[in-house]
Amino acid sequence: MAALGAQDPNRILQSRLVILKLAPVIMRKFEKPTVVVSHCLGFEAVRYNGAIINDDFVERLKGYVKFVTVCPEVEIGLGVPREPVRIVEIKGRRRLIQPATGLDLTEKMERFSEKFLKSLPEVDGFIMKSRSPSSGIKDVKIYSGKEKSPAIGKGPGFFGGEILEMFPGTAIEDEGRLLNLRIREHFLTRIFALAALRKVVGSGTIGKLVAFHTANKLLLMSASQKEMRLLGKIVANHEKRKFIDVGNDYDIHFRAALARPIRESANVNMLMHAFGYFSDKLSSNEKKHFLDLLEKYRNRRLPLAALTGIMHSWIIRFDEPYLAGQTFFELYPEELTELHDSGKGRDI
Template sequence: MSSCLMGEPVRFNGGHSRDRFLSGELDAHVDWVRVCPEMEIGLGTPRETLRLERSTAGPRLVTRKTGADLTDRMTELATRRARALDVDGYVFKSRSPSCGVHGIPVYAGETAVERGGRGLFAAHVLDTHPLLPVEDEGRLNDALLRETFVERIFAHARLRALLESDWHARDLVAFHSRHKMQMLAHDPALYREAGRLVARAGVRPRLELAADYARVFGTAFARKASIGRNVNVLQHCMGMMGESLDPARRADLTEVIASYRAGRVALSVPTALLRHHALGEAAAYVRDQTYFAPYPPELRLRNHVPV
């Protein structure tokens, strides 16, 4: 993460941009790697502000007043850092010409001629790790984007733990089996593609299979789950529970799912009720799905009512 978001006084003005969610609720569940690229290239703090300037070779990172070109220093650092990066997600400082991910202005003279740029450091990280879960702290103020990002980093961590172990075909099958409903909520087509890959787990070369599965898995989770796909998963799980649900409980679940679809209750309501009813061996498959516990429950990220 950008270290200023944890309260380190590394901003251009000697201040910080501590984010309450990142430094508070999420901090208890992750190990942060703190990075301030501007400090790492030796700028110190306080310092002259920077901006991106247009050139035929791509945006240049320069100081606003003196026009010193820092592009080569930042590019060297970004290349080295990105190559060695081994994390499950990255939170960048928004609106930064070094770290911004979205909407960074690119100037020609005193005029901003583009407003869809990326910070020079962030761009190298994203180009090197295109499937890495990435956000900036500004967008994490949106409840859905926050939930999606956190869900992605924990899914990424579980897959990384599996693939870094001495895993066998049966382990990948078991991993995929637990993640089926979660993947289905994000991308049904990629869910089916992942299933086809896993079906050949005992046949294909191990490293080749791992690379292909990681690509499909990461791409699927990069797509936001929708209300409609969540409803599909909830109904699918209810159907799989079969006779373990009596008519009264089935009617109760149906009504709650309909309320979620209509935007009257948060997703946490039907998921909690379904998991509560998933009792006994007949419902073990449903109960063990990561869809119902995609991240630590203390984060309470499914408590927002969909719009």
Template sequence: MHEKIKMGISSCLLGEKVRYDGRHKLDRFITDTLGQYFEWVPVCPECEYGLPVPREPLRLVGRPESPRLITIKTGIDHTEKMLQWAEKKLGELEQENLCGFIFKSKSPSSGIVGVKMYTPSGIPSQRGAGIFGGAFMKHFPLIPVIDDGRLHNPQLRENFIENVFVFQRWQKIQKSKSINDLVEFHTNHKLLMLAHSPRHYSSLGQLVASAKRVKQEDLFSAYIQGFTEGMRLLATPKKNANVLLHISGYFKKLISADEKQELLEIIENYRMSFIPLIVPITLIKHYVRKYNIAYLQRQHYLNPHPMELMLRNHV
């Protein structure tokens, strides 16, 4: 049995009938597939704030940096009270040890990006984040977030889930505040970071190398900020192929010329987007097991999340 990871989620995505029209937005991928690995902490800002179901729909009015939450027909402004509720709710969520949050897209309360902003006369002019979604990201800047729309983009979904599992591992070492644990975390995630951002891979390596010259609190803070920033960059086929070639160097004296040529051809076919990442990864994991290469066995790059999620099966 695997340990379920705590994940915040907009209640309507679990099938709860809490939307303004009395309906839900049940997402079967979330409940049936992700639900095997995550323990849900549902939140519906509008209901928990005190609005009824059904209710008059809301929209955001003003500018992205300071939106107002206003009912469409009657023009009632719920901004200040919603922000007061959000502050209290965020304090409660601090106790949940969340490792991620899936928000309802386009929601004026829960959306995190691309939510329509209207002028006072009702004309859509800009896009931004919902009241609660925006407040959550400011309060928990390190926690991975996504909305249900982007969750169904294979590349964005893989990146999000990868970040969730990384954040869970970070929470565990953060409790000890041990430099040895930090070094181990860094070592185990080296190739994963290289696939996301070679620049952050380099700068984090330098930071860890200077660990004894940096205050421990400053070290941990700077490390996770840089690590989170790097992991939010997408691992492209080109960057992944570079990591795969780097890994293949560990086998150059162990496998035959034909096997080496086969591996290089598979990596190139992946780089050209002819085959999914799982193909070269499977062959590489075979060689890692066969030749018992300890450094590669500890790399989360080869096992960043449960294989059953099939996140590396897309082209």
């Protein structure tokens, strides 16, 4: 069997698409995550300068997620275009100020943020405008004065900060960070896993929760063995607790397990574990090719999808039922896989 694009990651992913589309199996059906997104990211020209930001990743997500859009600055009555706002530290407290008009919009933004976020349905993720004084989730400049003055620090915006406070364990990112391949893979993994869990918990059925846990065993083993063991005890429910309590506890610890990107070394170990199912059925060239690609992934020269794609093709080829039921090999829709990487934020 010829090696699939041994030197070209794009060819590897293209080959995966062909294999999986032709395979005589039913592909995993994904629940649509609900994602709150900044309205200026490809939906409408509501930026302070009247611009719209066309974001490729947000555009690609359309059709795969349910978007809820918001522009906090417009929602509190500021027009388009409008004079920019900034965060200013005054007497030890951060205020949202519009320097050109002198308006202090702090209380108005705080009231809107709390009301809007409490009104949301269950959500699985947020994509906010990076570095926005209202929507930014980190790296928003904080100034020492209303007029021209140096930045004295960084932090979340007013609306973004409220998101972080009210939605712990939820996938929360900005469009700038999502240019990074590792962060993007992690975000996609979380929103589709959380959407699936939300449906299971909503069913009120312990059998469905057990099936969910079983299907995510390899993912959890890679993400956090500590949380995986806790989740196993929760779902076993030896205390015979009510499902609502079991479901709530499971949700908390599942989110904790996926809170940070999975280390490459943990994914490598899991891939090697799965490789053991097929090692005696593969040619020496196939084995060498896979191990070479594994080393490239370890060195962050390939995305995880390139490896799970090959593994998925072997699962189909050799009809391995246990691995076929594991989400680890198909964490999110194939069409959302891409290789573009800004190279930023690699250590978070």
